[in-house]
Each structure stands twice: as structure tokens, then as C-alpha cells.
Amino acid sequence: MSEAARQRPQFRNINALSDLPSYRLPPAGWVSILHRVSGALLFLSLPFLVWLFDKSVTSEIAYGQFTAAFSAGLWVFPGWLIKLVSLVLIWAYLHHLCAGVRHLYMDAAHAVSKEFGKSSAIATLAVSLLLTLVFGAKLFGAW
Structure with missing residues (x-):
């Protein structure tokens, strides 16, 4: 084996001010963070x-x-x-519900792969935003 193939990755401390703004979070990460935010918002x-x-x-x-x-x-x-404020609470409920169903399905079906995580996260974001748009249109009197 060559020296380059045996070299281990080097881990370093990150600087929150310079490294975090350029970090690209995957869709599953966004869903996870928004699931926590929506749960806290509903609780409060x-x-x-x-x-x-x-x-x-x-x-x-x-x-x-x-x-x-x-x-x-x-x-x-x-x-x-x-x-x-009611629209924000509607979004929080719908996102928390969709993300919770996603997590339950992943737990029950043992569907834990990078591809499924990405596609289900995008679907969760899309469905929760689409439903929020529909309920928001009704709330603001579109029909």
C-alpha cells in the first residue's frame, strides 16, 4: 500500500464564525433541525x-x-x-407531523440509507410547505 492510501483523515476544530456559514447542510439535516424547531414552537x-x-x-x-x-x-x-402567527403555527404542526411520520417509517421499515434519507427529507419539506400553502390560502381568504 502506498503512503497516501494509508494516511488517515485529520480532524480539526472548526471556527464557528468562518466555517459554519460556508457549510452546506444536507436536506435530512434541515428536516431534523426544523423538526426540533417546530416541536419547540408548538410547545411554547x-x-x-x-x-x-x-x-x-x-x-x-x-x-x-x-x-x-x-x-x-x-x-x-x-x-x-x-x-x-396562526400560519406559522400551521407550518409548525404540519412540518412536525410530516417529519414525525418520516422518522416513524424509517424506524419501522429500517430504511436508513443516504439516498432514502435525502429523498424522504426533500419530500417532507415539499409536502409540509405545500400543505402550509394550501391552509394559508384558506386562512387568508383565497376561497
Whole structure:
């Protein structure tokens, strides 16, 4: 064997300021990070989501207040901001759901390969963004 073939790779510490901006994360890495971000976002917004659910099912008057919050606003927040926050929460739920189904399938089918990881990550991103676009169009009154 030649000396070049036997040479081991050298590992070094990275500089976060100079190395990380140029690092290209694979799609599976993006899905993993966004899965964690969406889960944290859903957890932190749980009081708001419980309030939304409470207002939507308590009574007809409360439901009227619920729908008015999306059109006229609530306190100092305009209606478009409440819709935007709701759209972010819709994305968080849909992405977390799609990524969770992806992880469950990979665990159950033992489908752990680089090719499947990349293709399923791209599919997860595409499906969650497409569904968010559909629900966002409905939320903002496209139909």
C-alpha cells in the first residue's frame, strides 16, 4: 500500500464564525433541525393554542370573538398579524407531523440509507410547505 492510501483523515476544530456559514447542510439535516424547531414552537405556543381551542368551542358568542380576532384583530394586534402567527403555527404542526411520520417509517421499515434519507427529507419539506400553502390560502381568504 502506498503512503497516501494509508494516511488517515485529520480532524480539526472548526471556527464557528468562518466555517459554519460556508457549510452546506444536507436536506435530512434541515428536516431534523426544523423538526426540533417546530416541536419547540408548538410547545411554547401551547397556551395560545389552548385559548384558540377554548374560544372556538365554548359558545356561539365566544366563537364570534374567535372569528373577529382573525378579521378585526385582538387588543393591539391587527388581524393580519394573528393570521400570520396562526400560519406559522400551521407550518409548525404540519412540518412536525410530516417529519414525525418520516422518522416513524424509517424506524419501522429500517430504511436508513443516504439516498432514502435525502429523498424522504426533500419530500417532507415539499409536502409540509405545500400543505402550509394550501391552509394559508384558506386562512387568508383565497376561497
